[in-house]
Amino acid sequence: MKIASSSASFDRRLQAGELTQLEWLDICAREFALDGVVFDLRHFPRTDDDYLAQLKKLCVDLGMTIAAVCAGNIAAARGGVGIAVRLGAPLLLSRAPQKSDEASAWNRLADAARTLAAAGKEANVTIAVRNLPGTLCEGAADLKRLAKDTDSAWLRYALDAAKLPANEAPENVLARTVIACHDVGALRTGSERDEVIGLAAHLREFRGFLVVDRVTEDATPADLESAIRTLRACVAEAALEEAARDADRTGRLRAG
Numbered sequence: 001m002k003i004a005s006s007s008a009s010f011d012r013r014l015q016a017g018e019l020t021q022l023e024w025l026d027i028c029a030r031e032f033a034l035d036g037v038v039f040d041l042r043h044f045p046r047t048d049d050d051y052l053a054q055l056k057k058l059c060v061d062l063g064m065t066i067a068a069v070c071a072g073n074i075a076a077a078r079g080g081v082g083i084a085v086r087l088g089a090p091l092l093l094s095r096a097p098q099k100s101d102e103a104s105a106w107n108r109l110a111d112a113a114r115t116l117a118a119a120g121k122e123a124n125v126t127i128a129v130r131n132l133p134g135t136l137c138e139g140a141a142d143l144k145r146l147a148k149d150t151d152s153a154w155l156r157y158a159l160d161a162a163k164l165p166a167n168e169a170p171e172n173v174l175a176r177t178v179i180a181c182h183d184v185g186a187l188r189t190g191s192e193r194d195e196v197i198g199l200a201a202h203l204r205e206f207r208g209f210l211v212v213d214r215v216t217e218d219a220t221p222a223d224l225e226s227a228i229r230t231l232r233a234c235v236a237e238a239a240l241e242e243a244a245r246d247a248d249r250t251g252r253l254r255a256g
Contacts, residue, residue, distance in 0.1 A: 001180075001200070001235065004036035004067045004209040007043045009224055011214075014043040021045070022058060027221050029062035032228050036065035038211050039087065041072065041080050052086045067209040068093050068128065068158075068179055075112040077127075084125045091179055092120060093158050095130045096137035096146070109136050110149040117152035128158035128178050140168040147176065160213075161202050162195055170202040180210045182231075196231055200238035210235075 005028050013019040021043060028034045037059065045051075059066050068091035071080030077094040084092045094116065096109055113129070120127045129146060131137050137146060143157050159177040161170035170177075180203055182196070203210065212228060 001203055001206055002035035002065075002067075002209045003228065003231065003235075004038055004065075004211045005032065005034050005224065005228075006038040006070060006181075006211050006213050007040045008038075008070065008214050009212060011040070011042065021055060025055070025058050025062060025064070029064050031221060032225055034064060034228070036067035036209050038068045038070055038093065038209075039066065039083075039089070040070045041083065044083070047083055049086065052083065056087050065209075067091065067211065070094075073097055074109065074116055074127075074129070077116055078119050081116075081119050081123050081125050085123050090126060091128045091158075092116075092125050093128050093130060093179070093181075095132055096135040096142070098135055099138075100136070106136060110146065113146055113150045113155060114152065117150050117155040121152065121154040125154075126178060127155045129155065130158040130181060131160055131163055133163055138163075139165045140170070140173045143173055143176075158211075161199050174202075174206065177206065177208070179208050180206060181213045182210060183213045196234040197238045197241075200235040201242065204238065204242055 007014060007021065007024055010019055010024055014021070014024065021039070025037060028037050039055070056066065066087050066089045069080050069084040069087060069089045070093040071077035072095065074094045074096060077092065080092050080094075084090075097105070113127075117127050129137055129143060131139055131143055137143055147155055147157075156176050156178040157173050158179045158181050159170060159173060160181045160183070162182060164170060182199060212224070212231065
């Protein structure tokens with residue numbers, strides 16, 4: 001599993017002009033030693049070819065993969081496909097609209113998802129839909145329903161296992177998960193650490209990116225560095241626990 005950062009982690013500072021995208025990339029590479037990044041469409045000061053080429057080249061020079069572009073609501077995400085292509089991003093992250101009591105709300109979502117998936121297929125960019133509380137895709141069942149209604153191999157999942165309803169298992173949707181997301185918080189409490197250790201255990205066979213989505217609205221480099229360091233420790237701890245269980249099972253089999 002590889003770790004990436006979303007520019008959403010620095011949303012306020014980027015939108016206020018206190019930090020540029022180029023400076024953010026440098027922080028991700030030199031201070032955090034991350035494997036990749038996710039560009040949020042909200043944070044581009046311009047999207048001309050020269051500027052996008054500069055971002056792409058800097059990521060190459062820094063040794064980081066552009067894991068995805070995040071485009072927000074499915075209904076308004078189509079413009080992100082072209083930017084993903086020009087950046088060389090294989091994935092476009094999107095989300096369902098907020099929950100609605102309207103009978104036609106799901107049908108509108110399915111129509112928008114089919115349109116977006118078709119655009120993604122044409123451009124060779126896979127659409128990854130997030131599960132988020134309060135939206136029409138809160139859990140695994142919603143993601144699977146949307147995938148069935150869209151009926152396209154170009155629509156997959158951006159799974160935040162920690163946000164699934166308590167009765168749903170991440171394993172039920174991992175086969176179609178192409179990127180994982182997690183709002184790590186500050187990772188200062190034991191319960192937050194336990195949550196991440198559990199997340200790492202669920203994703204132990206996942207080979208894609210785990211995206212650090214957000215720390216706080218006013219995240220500083222120090223906040224994110226602390227969170228990533230703790231996240232790595234949790235992932236390593238989960239791996240050690242799994243290795244110990246495997247060794248114990250192997251020992252019992254040999255003894256038997």
